[in-house]
Amino acid sequence: MTTKRAVDITVKVNGKEHFAAVEPRLLLVHFIREHLALTGTHIGCDTTNCGACTVLLDGRAVKSCTLFTVQADGRELRTIEGVGNSSALHPLQEGFKEKHGLQCGFCTPGMIMSACALLEKKPHPTEEDIRWGISGNLCRCTGYQNIVKAVQYAAEKMSASASQA
Amino acid sequence: MLAKTLPEIGGMGHPIKRKEDLRFIQGKGNYIDDVQLPGMIYGHMVRSPYAHARITAIRTEEAKKLPGVLAVITGEDLAKANLAWMPTLFHDKQMVLATGKVLFQSQEVAFVVAEDRYTAADAADLVEIDYEELPVLIDPHKSQDSDAPILREDREEKSNLIFHWEVGDRAATDQAMKSAPVTAKVNAFFPRCHPAPLETCGCVIDFNSATGKLTAWITSQAPHAHRTVFALVAGLPEQNIRVISPDIGGGFGNKVPVYPGYVCAAVAALTVGRPVKWIETRSENLQSTGFARDYHMEAELAADKEGRLKALRVKTLADHGAFNAAAQPTKFPAGLFSICTGSYDFSSAFCEVDGVYTNKAPGGIAYRCSFRVTEAAYLIERAMDVLAQELKLDPVELRRKNFIPPEKFPYSSPLGWSYDSGNYQGALDLALERIGYNDLRKEQAEKRERGELMGIGISSFTEIVGAGPSHTFDILGLKMFDSAELRVHPTGKAIMRMGTKSQGQGHETTYAQIVAQELGIPAADVAIEEGDTDTAPYGLGTYASRSTPTSGAAAALAARKVREKARKIAAHLLEVSEEDLEWEPGKFSVKGAPGKSKTIQEIAFAAYTNFPQGMEPGLEAVHYYDPPNLTFPFGTYIAVVDIDKGTGEVKVRRFVAVDDCGNIINPMIVEGQVHGGLTEGLAIAFMQEISYDESGNIQGGTFMDYLVPTAVETPHWETGHTCTPSPHHPFGAKGVGESPNVGSPAAFVNAVVDALSHLGVKHIDMPLSPWKIWQILKDKGVTQ
């Protein structure tokens, strides 16, 4: 039954510290979407299958529908809103647009977050790596082929700028 | 082919990048659950655990006592306002909240409204309902048995039969069947499946008691139709209803019907006096909203010894669940299923369909499909392979022999359609060449020698899309035309509003390209708006691949009206007569004096600043397009599969899809549509099914057991095109979104059956799960 006792938490989201008092059972995805109004993180299922809710928790891709907000206490979150913006798109965002890696766009933020985590670990992924890397994210529209190309585009662009640096 | 504009104009045929993407890649889309209003409260549905049961009591007191709960609405409450039932989109009615009894598991029984979603869900658990179980009817084949329970006590006819429908010449077909030297028969079940767009359905409904205006944000593929249904059901004046369809996270037909949750949210908004949000969970989506298919089909083909087709006879049992909530044109209880003669020239055909009620979720919606064309294409393409096997003919040969030849178009089919254009042989040839058919057959023969299982499956499907024309097609009496309203601003930029609604198809880009093609205004300068019934012209929405054939045509014709007015203004500005002007995309020039010209932007400015005396100012046009006929896209798909003998697992090694959808607006978007549709076809062929146990419990009601392929299971798709424009469409387009979903299931199944045909396998029903295949292999002694 409802226990409305609130728990104080501190969490860094997209580089900014947030303090909040939350119900212990509040799902992280609802905290992100409704308390922080960061609605780019989506909800597509109730069984941890779809990955539309994927965010980075201390750099690791996690499904935010399957974590309580209190589990993020003292940790660092990154959501799609912290990835890039119109004047400075992240190579992955650019890749999705260039390679037609999205249609309805509902899976896209989660896909981008998973791909972020993948490229962090594997800057030069094979097609196989990419397919496995996004296998926790479902897309009903694209058939994945152009998502794979989008991630390849980003990987190339990121490694080119890394080697220039 | 159409004249190609410069890339910076971005007219038809340019693979320009999508305009809508910029917001989606930043997480700035505005989907239904992102709509947030001050004072908004949440609804949660209480659902039936039983498939068929009488409701003897509903106790809501405990739920209402929970702090934060604002209302609990039951069917009895709705009955007082005459809202316990609502019309379906196919001339049946459906319970909004159950009164008396429930008819399927997961049916809507009560609606709880609370300050936040967690409290609403808690309170839903506190609603106590007493049920008395009733005998359950799950197998549609038993629906007409004398001891079958009659499900719909509300209907006058005490029968589970919804309709019997037939088309074609029964006598001639029977005769041809009897006298034919060769016949082949297949019983093919197309399982119940679900569109499962990644975003579920939902709404936010706000009623302003001061103005009397109801604003409804709904995940709607057909916002205008929904507005009219709301007006008719709720008795509200239509001008006081505004339906806004925000960004939609995929639809595929799932978001065409009106669902009980929308009505409950509206009632709650009116009674509580605050905006109400209702978003279904994934499981609720799969278990209670518009399913598709569930067709038990039988096809018989008659042919001569050489394999020349004579006749087709089809008998189908359609399982509609508890209510007939198919979204189908009125005259077509089985939709366009009579396209089942496919790409082939038959002299006679007959098709009959019985629709029945069972204790299952209602639906029968057109899932990425023009009203049952998917079932039809699957059936004929499967039957062709069965006949080929019977005749020991290569399936390619059999198809070649029987295609409707290009010179026979427009072609009148024995079941009453007039196909606009086609070149089936051309698409087949290209697909064979791309896949390397002959080499694959050689490889297959060698593999068979070694005991390895490999199959090649072909599907040369014909589609039927783009409903209207209005004389034949309507939904609930609303004629199936569609619309565009184009306004060119003084600076030469434009906005166009449409009667359709994108759910990922990229309308903001493709419609702008049509304007670019017709007027030479860069696509980047044309804003497209859809989905707000207060601003958009009336239309029937986006499904059944109808946007390009209908609204796309309307866009072109509205643009041509603007061009005609622009011509008059240009003549005035250049001081010549209209006949002295010639048009090229973006400008009018004086014939023979190339330097003397006016750009469309200059003309637009003049339309507001310097128009001829007596002319109506402004530069805009509206067009409501009523298509003269449907369009008939087609294609050939070829799948190559390898089967693991140990596990029964099927691997799709290659897949070539050659589509012919006439002239193409944006090749990049078309290719994306094809990839997506093929992936949905793959899912249907190999992994998805919603089935029910004998007590009526749903199996396949969550993403744990209703499988969506991931990037790992999805093969690499190879695409190609031939181009046979539609002769009656303003720019020769046909529509493509559903083709891959319509054409591919048969290619997959044909490939798997082909791999096993030497073992005597003639047909296997989808989904072709490893377990099912492994059992067959075991049966045939191929594996232990």
Ligand code: FES
């Ligand atoms: S919402 Fe589907 S995995 Fe989180």
Ligand code: FES
């Ligand atoms: S783009 Fe629609 S779900 Fe991926």
